[in-house]
Amino acid sequence: MIEHIVLIKxxxxTLKEQIDEVIQQTKAFRGVIPGIIDLQEGHNFSERSQGYDLGLTVRLVNKEALEKYQVHPKHKEVRxxxxxxxxxxxIVVDFEID
Known part of the structure; x- marks a missing residue:
C-alpha cells in the first residue's frame, strides 16, 4: 500500500469557504478515482504548521494507483x-506501507 500525504498552503x-470547497471536491474522489482505499482531509489547527492550512492523506493500493491518481481528471480539476x-x-510525501 501507498500513503500519500499532502500539506497545502x-x-x-483565500476564504475558509473556498478551502471547504477544496475539501468537499477532494472527498468526492472516493469511488471515482480507482485504487483509493482511504482518504482523509481537513483544516490544520496546529500552531506548528508553518502556515500550512490543509492536510490530506490518501491511502492507495499500490504505486500504479498513485500514478493514475495524480493524472486523473478530477485530481487535475481540484488542483x-x-x-x-x-x-x-x-508539500508531498509518498511512502510504502506494509
Missing part, C-alpha cells in the same frame, strides 16, 4: 481550483 486572502483561489505551496 493558501494565500491569506486548478486550488491555484485559482490562491495556492501558495504544497
Amino acid at each position: 493558501f494565500s491569506p486572502n 486548478r481550483y486550488m491555484e485559482e483561489i490562491g495556492l501558495l505551496d504544497i
Whole structure:
C-alpha cells in the first residue's frame, strides 16, 4: 500500500469557504478515482504548521494507483481550483506501507 500525504498552503486572502470547497471536491474522489482505499482531509489547527492550512492523506493500493491518481481528471480539476483561489505551496510525501 501507498500513503500519500499532502500539506497545502493558501494565500491569506483565500476564504475558509473556498478551502471547504477544496475539501468537499477532494472527498468526492472516493469511488471515482480507482485504487483509493482511504482518504482523509481537513483544516490544520496546529500552531506548528508553518502556515500550512490543509492536510490530506490518501491511502492507495499500490504505486500504479498513485500514478493514475495524480493524472486523473478530477485530481487535475481540484488542483486548478486550488491555484485559482490562491495556492501558495504544497508539500508531498509518498511512502510504502506494509
